[in-house]
Amino acid sequence: MSVMKRVSLIFKAKANKALDRMEDPRETLDYSYQQQLEMLTKVRRGVADVATSRKRVELQMNQLQQETGKREDQARKALASGREDLAREALQRKGSLQTQMNELQTQYAQLQDQEEKLTIAAQRLQSKVDAFRTRKETIKATYTAAEAQTRINEAFSGISEEMSDVGLAIQRAEDKTAQMQARAGAIDELLASGALEDNVSGRTDDIQAELDRMNTSSDIELELAKMKGELTSAAEPPKEIESNGANGEAKPTQAAQSEQQGEGS
Amino acid sequence: MIVRILGEGQYHLDDSAQDKLGPLDAELGAAVDRGDNTAFQAALDGALALVRAGAPVPAETIEPSDLILPREGASLDEVRKLLAEDGIILS
Numbered sequence: 001m002s003v004m005k006r007v008s009l010i011f012k013a014k015a016n017k018a019l020d021r022m023e024d025p026r027e028t029l030d031y032s033y034q035q036q037l038e039m040l041t042k043v044r045r046g047v048a049d050v051a052t053s054r055k056r057v058e059l060q061m062n063q064l065q066q067e068t069g070k071r072e073d074q075a076r077k078a079l080a081s082g083r084e085d086l087a088r089e090a091l092q093r094k095g096s097l098q099t100q101m102n103e104l105q106t107q108y109a110q111l112q113d114q115e116e117k118l119t120i121a122a123q124r125l126q127s128k129v130d131a132f133r134t135r136k137e138t139i140k141a142t143y144t145a146a147e148a149q150t151r152i153n154e155a156f157s158g159i160s161e162e163m164s165d166v167g168l169a170i171q172r173a174e175d176k177t178a179q180m181q182a183r184a185g186a187i188d189e190l191l192a193s194g195a196l197e198d199n200v201s202g203r204t205d206d207i208q209a210e211l212d213r214m215n216t217s218s219d220i221e222l223e224l225a226k227m228k229g230e231l232t233s234a235a236e237p238p239k240e241i242e243s244n245g246a247n248g249e250a251k252p253t254q255a256a257q258s259e260q261q262g263e264g265s
Numbered sequence: 266m267i268v269r270i271l272g273e274g275q276y277h278l279d280d281s282a283q284d285k286l287g288p289l290d291a292e293l294g295a296a297v298d299r300g301d302n303t304a305f306q307a308a309l310d311g312a313l314a315l316v317r318a319g320a321p322v323p324a325e326t327i328e329p330s331d332l333i334l335p336r337e338g339a340s341l342d343e344v345r346k347l348l349a350e351d352g353i354i355l356s
Contacts, residue, residue, distance in 0.1 A: 002287075002290040002291070002293075002294060002332070003290060003293045003294045003297060003335075003344065003348070004268070004286075004290050004293070004312075004332035004333055004334055005290075005331075005332055006348055007332075007333040007334075007335070007347055007348065008269070008329075008330055008331060008332050008333040010347070010348065011329075011330075011333060012329060015329075117272055121272070123324070124274055124324045127323075127324035127325045128324060128325065128327055130325065131325040131326070131327055132327055135327065154327075154328070154329070155327050157329040158326075158327035158328045158329045159327050161269065161329050161330060161333075162327075165269065165271055165272065168271060168272070168336075169271075169272050172272075172336075
């Protein structure tokens with residue numbers, strides 16, 4: 001049999017099973033209406049859940065972007081210091097960050113798609129629920145058992161089909177959210193293992209540590225050189241004083257000589 | 266005739282569209298039986314395009330569909346689950 005016909009029959013069978021459980025057709029209407037309201041709440045919660053997941057992916061994407069920039073910066077610094085091995089390591093990590101980033105981007109698009117679809121489904125269900133409420137009251141007001149049964153069955157099957165459809169959409173969105181959470185967890189673990197820099201704990205990674213060490217040691221060399229320079233210049237002036245002193249000893253003589261000369265003239 | 270696309274809503278189809286839908290539906294069924302994913306996706310895409318070209322049923326109309334199409338991008342497994350009946354959430 002046709003796939004499309006089979007699917008529609010399965011949906012109808014579900015509705016009929018629920019209908020058969022009711023004794024009074026009017027009871028069916030109220031019962032169904034309660035379920036519709038519950039389904040509306042569920043689909044709205046679904047939209048909110050997907051939106052939360054999407055925002056979390058967005059945050060992780062920002063974090064990964066920052067890390068990527070940092071790795072590139074590290075590679076540049078390492079290369080400037082003549083450490084090609086370290087630069088290579090930094091670029092390798094940047095590469096794996098980008099792989100994660102690409103996967104997150106795909107996931108982000110999927111979540112956006114789910115959010116959009118669920119939002120539309122919620123709007124459509126809301127319209128149907130409103131229409132159902134009106135029809136329910138009309139049927140109840142003009143109730144004759146024989147006529148009502150047909151009209152109720154029709155309304156019930158119609159709304160039940162919509163609810164099954166929305167139910168499937170919610171399930172699908174939940175699956176996507178679960179997938180997202182698994183990935184988010186993996187990235188969090190990656191952050192915690194120190195493969196990425198953890199901004200929260202402020203711990204630095206090994207490449208950064210090596211760069212810091214190189215920086216520190218070159219700072220130390222600079223400071224040492226400066227101190228040596230100071231020491232040398234501090235040691236030299238006394239020499240000048242000494243030589244000045246030697247001249248100074250001679251000076252009085254010269255001065256005395258010139259004084260004598262002055263006195264003489 | 267009213268056709269629902271899961272996840273999208275219902276459409277009214279006129280007679281000529283219905284005639285075109287028949288062969289696509291048959292291809293869909295054959296592809297499911299054979300487990301041929303490529304043929305399945307091709308038939309599904311063709312059917313989706315045809316149904317979407319119909320007139321959308323207003324949101325406030327409550328009417329059961331004559332035919333129901335799987336959602337766009339549905340996998341073979343997903344459709345098998347749908348046909349196994351327990352794939353549908355009772356509401």
